[in-house]
Amino acid sequence: MTGLTESVLRDVTLRDGLQLTGKVLPVERKVEIVRGLLALGVPALEIGSMARPDLVPPMANTMELIAALTAEELQRCWVWVATPRHVEKAAAAGVRNFQYCFSASDAHNKANIGRSTEDSVAAMPDAVRLAHEAGGEIQLCLATSFTCPFDGPVDPERVLAIANDPRTDGAADIVLADTLGQAHPAQVTALVTAVAQRTPRRRIVFHGHDTWGMGVANTLAALAAGADMVDGSLGGLGGCPFAPGASGNTSTEDILFATRPPWFTPSTLATLVTLTETLLTELREPNRSRTAEGTRSEADAFEWVARA
Known part of the structure; x- marks a missing residue:
């Protein structure tokens, strides 16, 4: 079982966070954010998507961002892909x-990607092969692992069947996404535990949203059940444009304050909050x-307070 401070936080601001904003951040600004987060000690980032830019405009300059980063920086960065061709181009x-x-x-798969779940599973062996030929790692990422905006609750056995399908072999991780933020801690505990006990050994990633106020609680439940990595975004920014009812991701700051990894200090938080406030002001988005x-409270005796 993974300890809370031993888990890896992945900040997904530059992909899932930006999807609903409708604004394309300049490449130079995205590079600043990547380097700022890495310098603070954030272990992993999701920096973009190979989705069609006409469908998800904020991802339009993902390839330019990739080109602007060093190989060392890219080792800590993840990119969203949905087809073998995406993997080939990104690699x-x-x-x-x-x-x-x-x-x-x-x-949801048809609304989000334009094909059936079966078609996506069938294409995965080619995606795995291309990732491995490039010397990389690939995750099996399952959106709507708990509920679907169109079909309602998702049977956990469906998630387990995909995870056990031989065509998903070769994935280093499995990402369980609460795309709508409708899960509750007992559900998260049950699914993470089932995946850990009944599917091939992979690192488990939990991707939560805070739509119903359960983002941090669900993240902690996932970690307690054995998740190795959890996702968050600055200020709780984000949501899926193809999932009615979805809102922001679980806040990176809130996850870090709850889990307290060794690299996370009051000064780190103060810098992170300033970065968040600047970005959200640019985007004209609320800070959740x-x-x-x-950190902006009047409680001066508390070391984590850092008023602007």
């Missing part, structure tokens, strides 16, 4: 960490992080 640009995503529910709000 040629220098990507080595691929998040191969599709939905556990057919209805309760931790960020707390």
Whole structure:
């Protein structure tokens, strides 16, 4: 079982975080954010998507961002892909960490990617092969692992069947995404435990949203059940444009304040909150992080307070 401070946080601001904003950040600004987060000690980042730019405009300059980063920086960065061709193009640009995503529910997969879940599973062996030929790693990322905006609750056995399908072999990780933020801690505990006990050994990643206020609670439940990595975004920014009812991701600041990894200090938090506030002001988006709000409080005796 993974300890809370031993887990890896992946910040997904530059992919899942930006999807609903409708604004394309300049490449130079994205590079600043990547380097700022890496310098603070954030272990992993999701920096973009190979999705069609006409469908997800904020991802339009992902290839330019990849080109602007060093090979060492890209070793800590993940890129969203949905087809073998995506993997091929991203690998040629220098990507080595691929998040191969599709939905556990057919209805959402068709809305999000334009094909059935079965079609995505059938294409995965080619995606795995291409990732490995590039010397990289690939994740099996399952959106709507808990609920679907069109079909409702997702049977956990469906998630387990995909995880046990031989065509998903070769994935280093499995990402369980609460795409709508409708899961509760007992559900998260049950699914993470089942995946750990009943599917091939992979690192387990939990991707949560805070739509119903359960983001941090679900993240902690996932870690307690054995998750190795958890996702968050600055200020709780984000959501899926193809999932009605989805809102922001679980806040990176809130996850870090709850888990307290060794590299995370009051000064780190103060710098992180300033970075978040600047970005969200640029995007004209609200700051949903309760931790960020707390740092601006009047409680001067508390070491984590850092008023602007």
